[in-house]
Amino acid sequence: MNSQTAASQCTSNGAFVPSPAIWLGGAGVVPFLACALLALLGPEPGASWAAQVMVCYGAVILSFLGGIQWGLATGSADPTDVQTRRLGLSVLPSLVGWGALLLPVLWGLLVLLTAFALVLFLDLQATRRGEAPAWFPRLRVPLSVAVMVSLVFGAVASV
Template structure:
């Protein structure tokens, strides 16, 4: 199997782009629930928002894990593997703290770190540039949702 990352053709990522934007719905739903003051099946808006945020953060870091596993020649392979685990654990700790005022700011910073790290570590394969542009835009929107939820909780 060829592991040279420079031999991958461009890929149509429209489905993945749509799924990334659709992934904003639970964040917006949590904000609306908090604003209107209701829970869903006994789940508070804070828990829903925090849990979904931690899951999405883990999902984003799973891409780093996959890059480390599948791109043997990647110059940041070991850093990607270690950071994928570290950031996922930060998300898990934030989830455990969901009732505190620290959970959402921690997740907000973690999403900011993901955008920052991806720009520097380049985990994406060539030909997937559009998806990672979309992923960055959606991550900034997720960060804005975190700021709005934090304001609603104050």
């Protein structure tokens, strides 16, 4: 087994997480980690700027997560309440992210932290109901934890 095959074999209930999802998801976390480090350890005005950048990037990524829900809904064979509910929920992350951009940085970070936790919860529920791939939690949980820890560090730095 080569290293690429091994990297794609992070499993949950026998379901493989696709390698591109692992690499691209991990790359998406890097700006959060970099901003958190700069916000905590960097000199001013760079530290304040990093916290603001984290709010902006967080709003974009939160919107992306809503887009995943939209995709799951439109790809569903069930055009009933499940699809309607998922389509309705899929637009909320964008609206919450936009709202976070309008708040002072500390509050924006805290709103994003809460929203990322709620979206993760909804994603885990969707997987349990068979509406998302079985491997989805194996990808989403570590990425979301890294994002949420970064947001906490950004908020601590913003106090």
